[in-house]
């Protein structure tokens with residue numbers, strides 16, 4: 109789903125008049141698209157305003173690196189091994 113499609117159905121998305129599948133698609137797009145998120149915020153703030161005013165493209169979706177749960181596990185194991193070696197060195 110691209111930006112123009114998302115923005116076309118945002119009024120219905122806000123009013124919960126679209127199917128669950130469409131809602132999921134919109135939400136997935138909102139996750140990666142700052143522009144459409146901003147658009148949705150503006151729409152919620154001004155529901156009477158026409159939602160077709162500012163069509164900007166999503167050529168560069170925000171790709172933010174987020175640490176996952178497993179990254180933290182690996183980090184913790186690495187830290188544990190590191191502290192274990194420190195312990196071995198200090199024990200001598």
Ligand SMILES: [Zn+2]
Nearest residue numbers: 111141144166
């Ligand atoms: Zn978008």
